[in-house]
Amino acid sequence: MLETEGGAGATKAARTKRPRPQTRIQREKQEVILEAALDVFSREGFRGATIDQIAEAAGMSKPNLLYYFPRKEEIYKRLMTEMLDIWLAPLREIDSVGDPVSELRSYIRRKIEMSRDYPRQSRLFANEMLQGGPRVVDVLETDLKTLVDDKAQIMLGWMETGKIVRTDPYHLIFSIWATTQHYADFDVQVRAVLGKDRGGEGRFEDAARFLENLFLYGLLPK
Secondary structure, eight states: OHHHHHHHHHHHHHHHHSOOOOOHHHHHHHHHHHHHHHHHHHHHHHHHOOHHHHHHHHTSOHHHHHHHOSSHHHHHHHHHHHHHHHHHHHHHTOOTTSOHHHHHHHHHHHHHHHHHHOHHHHHHHHHHHHTTOTTTHHHIIIIIHHHHHHHHHHHHHHHHTTSSOOOOHHHHHHHHHHHHHHHHHTHHHHHHHHHHHHSSTHHHHHHHHHHHHHHHHHHSOO
């Protein structure tokens, strides 16, 4: 009887400790904070950014912000987690049964589109990498490595069947990352060099076509 009562009491206590679901207002407030933090972190980096700067950018008091995110690290970690999920989605979509040229063309184009649509996220990630990736290294060495290993095997399979030329699939992926993300991380430089005539929105389409030719013609069997 004592054991039954204890078990029921423990179950009741566990139920009471479960976090309550967030309200719509709470979710909206968090989104406002995250949007403001993205601006601040992508500009200042993790070390340079402060809670005061984020609160000011979010248009709320510091105590109000700390109610939703008690530490700067929690905001940053949430941003990095969401960003990596979005950033890696195109790589996840590479399909082993698809045509290699179509799959790689789609991947290159998606990456250029992401540089166009998510420049702040790209700069945030670049800043983290320049600092040695201390807050994401565990993800890089586990989830990211597993994903890249899997896609490298797909590319090796295409090479084995003669669909694309033999090359190092890892460095192929790295090269696509480097060239596509350049248009987010160095956008000011790109627009300055291209000038007013070519530095508008069309620069992303021009980049996509160039990179498709650069990579895909080099990968096609002679």
